[in-house]
Amino acid sequence: MLLVIIIVALVAAGLYGASLFFSPAIAHAFFVDPINVKALPTPKDGNNRLVVPKLGINISYATPASALTQDAQWRESSLGNPADGGTMILVAHRLSIQPTPEGTISHSPFYALDTMSNNDKIIIDYNGVRYGYQITSVHSGGVSDTSIPTDSADAHLVLYTYDAEDDAQRTVIIAKPLGKVAL
Numbered sequence: 001m002l003l004v005i006i007i008v009a010l011v012a013a014g015l016y017g018a019s020l021f022f023s024p025a026i027a028h029a030f031f032v033d034p035i036n037v038k039a040l041p042t043p044k045d046g047n048n049r050l051v052v053p054k055l056g057i058n059i060s061y062a063t064p065a066s067a068l069t070q071d072a073q074w075r076e077s078s079l080g081n082p083a084d085g086g087t088m089i090l091v092a093h094r095l096s097i098q099p100t101p102e103g104t105i106s107h108s109p110f111y112a113l114d115t116m117s118n119n120d121k122i123i124i125d126y127n128g129v130r131y132g133y134q135i136t137s138v139h140s141g142g143v144s145d146t147s148i149p150t151d152s153a154d155a156h157l158v159l160y161t162y163d164a165e166d167d168a169q170r171t172v173i174i175a176k177p178l179g180k181v182a183l
Helices: 001-028 064-069 103-104
Strands: 049-052 057-062 072-075 084-092 119-127 127-141 157-163 169-178
Touching: 001 072, 001 103, 064 072, 119 169, 127 157
Parallel strands: 057 072, 084 157
Antiparallel strands: 049 057, 049 119, 072 084, 119 127, 127 169, 157 169
């Protein structure tokens, strides 16, 4: 009888672990709807947000020092921003296993970033102003295969994935600015 209980417990634990691992894929495939940009609330000063309409991503971002409660980190904020130009780099987890499937989904905002394509649009709310970007390049591969551009003379946005559990894979997206978005 004890053996049966142990086997059932191990099977249940394995199924729960699998649900944690696969929850972002299931959510993306069946439950995530694209965002209607025209339905977004007006950007507010102090509420900086990254919106990827195609993937249903609408998350906050902050510089690493203040990013503990943010969904994405703004790396190297001294390199640029949408208002002044330069290179703006945002990074978030592709997969971050949490204690619940809902937690795993919410902590894995860039799970499907590799499904983006050239010409897809990205929105950045920065200091109360909304800016548009258009993807010009999508690269996925090993960390050494997907460099992150930081020294371009042209203004652009870079998004890339970070995996706490497996930092061997990375997706890097480069997007050119389209200017301010009319509200």
